[in-house]
Amino acid sequence: AQTVTQSQPEMSVQEAETVTLSCTYDTSESDYYLFWYKQPPSRQMILVIRQEAYKQQNATENRFSVNFQKAAKSFSLKISDSQLGDAAMYFCAYRSGTGFQKLVFGTGTRLLVSP
Amino acid sequence: DGGITQSPKYLFRKEGQNVTLSCEQNLNHDAMYWYRQDPGQGLRLIYYSQIVNDFQKGDIAEGYSVSREKKESFPLTVTSAQKNPTAFYLCASSLAGASYNEQFFGPGTRLTVL
Numbered sequence: 001a002q003t004v005t006q007s008q009p010e011m012s013v014q015e016a017e018t019v020t021l022s023c024t025y026d027t028s029e030s031d032y033y034l035f036w037y038k039q040p041p042s043r044q045m046i047l048v049i050r051q052e053a054y055k056q057q058n059a060t061e062n063r064f065s066v067n068f069q070k071a072a073k074s075f076s077l078k079i080s081d082s083q084l085g086d087a088a089m090y091f092c093a094y095r096s097g098t099g100f101q102k103l104v105f106g107t108g109t110r111l112l113v114s115p
Numbered sequence: 116d117g118g119i120t121q122s123p124k125y126l127f128r129k130e131g132q133n134v135t136l137s138c139e140q141n142l143n144h145d146a147m148y149w150y151r152q153d154p155g156q157g158l159r160l161i162y163y164s165q166i167v168n169d170f171q172k173g174d175i176a177e178g179y180s181v182s183r184e185k186k187e188s189f190p191l192t193v194t195s196a197q198k199n200p201t202a203f204y205l206c207a208s209s210l211a212g213a214s215y216n217e218q219f220f221g222p223g224t225r226l227t228v229l
Contacts, residue, residue: 004157045158045205045220091157100165101146101209102173103218105157 002027004094006106013082014114020067021077021109023092031097034068034075039108040088048090051075053097079111087113117142119221121206126226128193128200136191136224138206145211147189148218151175152203161204164189165211193226201228 003026013019025034036048051059051068059066063083067076079086092106119140128134138147146165150158160173164183178197183189189208193200205223210216 009155043203043223045207047217050217093157100163100171101211101216101218102160102163103158105159107155107157 002029002032002094002096002104004092004104004106006092006109008109009107010110010112012112012114013079013086015082015084017082018078018080019082019111021079021090021092021111023075023077023106025073025075025092025094027073027094027096029096029098033095033097034066035093035095035103036064036066036075036077037091037093037105038086038088039091040085045091049077082113084113084115087111119206119208119219121204121221121224123224124222126224128226128228130228131195133192133194134226136193136204136206136226138189138191138221139187140189140206140208140219140221141187142208142219143186144208144219145186146209146216147183148207148209149173149179149181149189149191150205150207152205152223158205161191200226202226 005024032053034051038046038048049061063080065078089108091108094104122137148163149161162181164170180192206221207218209218
């Protein structure tokens with residue numbers, strides 16, 4: 001079974017600074033997707049960014065980018081120019097590229113942003 | 116506006132009672148999902164449905180039941196057999212199929228057992 005590990009329960013960053021959230025995963029599959037979801041205090045889950053395992057190029061969405069290391073099974077999220085609105089829980093998730101679209105989530109990292 | 120609605124936002128239940136959480140979507144999605152979220156844990160899959168009148172157990176289905184009589188609706192019943200039902204419940208939906216389809220989440224229901 002696939003597992004997703006987020007080893008940082010909480011991270012802090014100052015506005016305008018850069019922060020990196022870590023995620024590792026375990027799988028024997030070669031075809032899969034990885035995601036970062038944001039859960040603000042409203043608790044609505046919002047997709048931040050996704051990465052297809054077959055793509056070597058790291059995904060980027062505005063201030064959010066990933067460092068995908070397939071061999072190391074590592075998938076970190078970098079937030080540049082942090083804003084107060086980035087404060088939230090961030091979840092890393094895995095989905096197999098074949099069959100049913102089950103998402104496997106990590107335990108989350110709480111990001112605190114200070115002025 | 117297209118989206119997923121969950122009701123109620125907060126729900127209180129006495130021990131021994133069954134309770135049903137509502138999930139409705141107007142995104143014309145075939146697949147729907149129920150997740151449970153506990154403090155310090157990620158989301159865990161309870162049940163999912165890829166088509167009307169069909170559903171499968173997820174990782175933590177014991178003490179829960181679902182139905183999928185309409186494409187738009189996927190209600191979750193928390194039964195008295197669920198030993199620790201206090202949690203935050205999230206419903207999601209997506210297009211079906213093997214290729215990537217984003218899951219969209221509802222706003223959630225907070226269930227508290229008194």
